[in-house]
Amino acid sequence: MYRWIFDYGLVHTNPEFAHEFAIRAIQLAGSNPITRGALSLVFDREDTSTPAGETFLPRRLKGRLGLAAGMDKDARAIEGLAAMGFGFIEIGTITPRPQPGNDRPRLWRLVESREIRNRMGFNNEGVEAAKQRLIRLRSTPAGRSVVVGANIGKNKVTPNEDAALDYEICARELAPFVDFLVINVSSPNTPGLRSLQSVQTLKPIAEATLKAGRAAARRDIPVFVKIAPDLADEDVLEVAQMARELELAGVVAVNTTINHTLGQGGISGPRLKKRGLEVVTLLRESLSPSQTIIAVGGIETPADAIEYLEAGADLLEGLTAFVYDGPAWPGKINRAVAKYLAK
Numbered sequence: 001m002y003r004w005i006f007d008y009g010l011v012h013t014n015p016e017f018a019h020e021f022a023i024r025a026i027q028l029a030g031s032n033p034i035t036r037g038a039l040s041l042v043f044d045r046e047d048t049s050t051p052a053g054e055t056f057l058p059r060r061l062k063g064r065l066g067l068a069a070g071m072d073k074d075a076r077a078i079e080g081l082a083a084m085g086f087g088f089i090e091i092g093t094i095t096p097r098p099q100p101g102n103d104r105p106r107l108w109r110l111v112e113s114r115e116i117r118n119r120m121g122f123n124n125e126g127v128e129a130a131k132q133r134l135i136r137l138r139s140t141p142a143g144r145s146v147v148v149g150a151n152i153g154k155n156k157v158t159p160n161e162d163a164a165l166d167y168e169i170c171a172r173e174l175a176p177f178v179d180f181l182v183i184n185v186s187s188p189n190t191p192g193l194r195s196l197q198s199v200q201t202l203k204p205i206a207e208a209t210l211k212a213g214r215a216a217a218r219r220d221i222p223v224f225v226k227i228a229p230d231l232a233d234e235d236v237l238e239v240a241q242m243a244r245e246l247e248l249a250g251v252v253a254v255n256t257t258i259n260h261t262l263g264q265g266g267i268s269g270p271r272l273k274k275r276g277l278e279v280v281t282l283l284r285e286s287l288s289p290s291q292t293i294i295a296v297g298g299i300e301t302p303a304d305a306i307e308y309l310e311a312g313a314d315l316l317e318g319l320t321a322f323v324y325d326g327p328a329w330p331g332k333i334n335r336a337v338a339k340y341l342a343k
Contacts, residue, residue, distance in 0.1 A: 002326030015107040015116075023077050030080025033142070039083035043327050048087070048334040056292045056314045057180055057222060057249075059147050063087030063334030064341075065305065068296045068317035069151035069182065069226075073124045075133040082146045085331030090317060091130065092151030093184050096169040098126035099155055102189060106265070114300070114324050115269030117262055121189045122153050127173045134177035149180040151226070152209070153187065160192050160201065168208040175217035183209055186228035186255035188266040194228060199238045206246050222249030222292075229254035229275040229297065236279055240286035250292035252317070253279045269320045273298025277311045284312025300325075302336030309337070 010018050029035045048063040050056070066088035067081055075091045082089060101123025108117045124130070130150070137143035152170035154163045171181055183205060185196040196202055206225060213221045225248060227239055236253075243251055254276045256266025276297035283293050295313035299305050300321040308316055316337070322329050 002328065006324065006326065011109065011111055015109050016104065019071075019107065023072060026077040026080035026084075028080075030077055030083060036079055036083045036142070039080060039327075043331045044083060044085040045331070046335050046338075048085075048331075048338040050087075057088065057147060057149075058219075059179060061087040061147055061315075063330075064309070064314075064337050065299075065316045065318060065330055065333045066090060066147075066149075066294075067322070067330070068319040069093055069184070070118075070120075071319050071322070075130045075137070075148075078137055078146055078148060079142060084327045085334055087315075087330075087334055088147035088149065088179070090149040090151055090182060091178075092124070092182070093122050093153040093187065094124055094127055094130045094150060094170055094174065095122050095153050095155045096127050096158075096166050097155050098129070099123065099157075108262075108265075109323075110262075110267070110269070113269060113271070114320070115267050115271065116320050116323065117260075117265045117267045118256070119189045119265030121156065122187065127170050131173050131177065134174065138177055148178045149182055149224075150174045150178045151182040151184050153184045153190065154193070156190050160196060163196055163201070164205045164208040167205050168212040171209045171213035171223075172216045175213040175221050178221075180222040180224060180249060181209060181213050182252055183223065183225045184255075186226050188228070188256060188258045189264075194230075197227060197231060197235065197239065199242050202239065203242055203246070206242065206248060210246065210248075224248060224250050224252050224292070224294065226252035226255055227279070229257045229272055229279060230259055231279075233278075233282060236282050237286055240283050243291065244286075244288055248291070250287065250294065250314075251283050252294040252296060253283060254297045268297070270298045270300060273304060273307075277307060280308060280311045280313050299333070302333060302340070305333050305337050306340050309340075 102121035154166035294315045295308040296317035
């Protein structure tokens with residue numbers, strides 16, 4: 001049914017309008033226990049939870065596949081998304097101050113290749129708005145049951161030399177209400193942001209995030225760094241070495257790619273898988289066995305998910321395939337992964 005709706009309806013709508021409509025609809029469905037239960041009954045009907053004691057994140061997960069950042073930028077639809085079968089939800093990217101993002105148009109469907117190009121530019125309502133929604137979420141048993149991570153970034157107007165303060169602010173405000181933090185220095189849509197991936201500039205950002213997050217949460221909150229697929233192998237290895245030195249929880253690999261000729265912005269979807277697998281393999285060889293790799297990029301089918309796990313990923317995230325395949329997709333992937341791991 002969703003494929004028919006997408007092919008004959010959604011594909012002809014403005015992508016950003018469709019995204020906003022979807023978030024509003026999922027938010028509404030997730031806000032009511034009856035409709036939320038109906039979503040779970042239809043899309044999350046089997047137990048795909050990770051085994052007791054298997055804690056890649058501080059809490060047991062509903063499944064190895066979570067939602068990647070970029071869908072729910074402002075923590076508006078967490079409960080509805082979880083009810084669709086995602087094992088965990090990564091919100092954001094969130095910046096200290098609200099910002100409108102880049103000028104429109106800034107989101108395109110590449111239907112033939114089942115990909116998305118975006119140059120959104122961290123459009124979000126700011127850390128305070130996200131914090132207030134998370135407080136409301138955590139005030140209920142259902143809301144507390146969802147594993148939530150926050151992807152954090154810097155405002156466009158913040159100079160790179162002051163970037164660490166922006167990450168510190170977001171970590172301090174959000175850490176008490178989320179299960180993990182992800183440092184985003186790999187989006188191609190904020191000028192100069194990717195230059196922060198060099199270890200010399202990334203290390204003080206990671207240190208500030210760790211310190212602020214732990215102090216605010218009063219616990220050892222997991223902190224990840226998200227890297228681009230366009231990094232050279234030696235740069236990936238340097239990030240891995242830094243992650244080991246600082247005892248980060250792990251790495252999220254990979255963000256969108258700018259290795260294309262379609263204009264500004266990054267592309268997500270199938271073309272990321274080859275490089276994503278290479279980066280995950282490099283990371284697994286370089287990180288401590290106790291550090292977690294969250295793989296994202298080009299996961300469409302159960303076979304894609306399993307290929308990432310076999311390359312060394314511990315957890316998975318997706319978004320683009322969710323757009324093309326609809327609400328049944330996360331449950332399908334998590335069920336297949338659970339069966340594979342149970343063999």
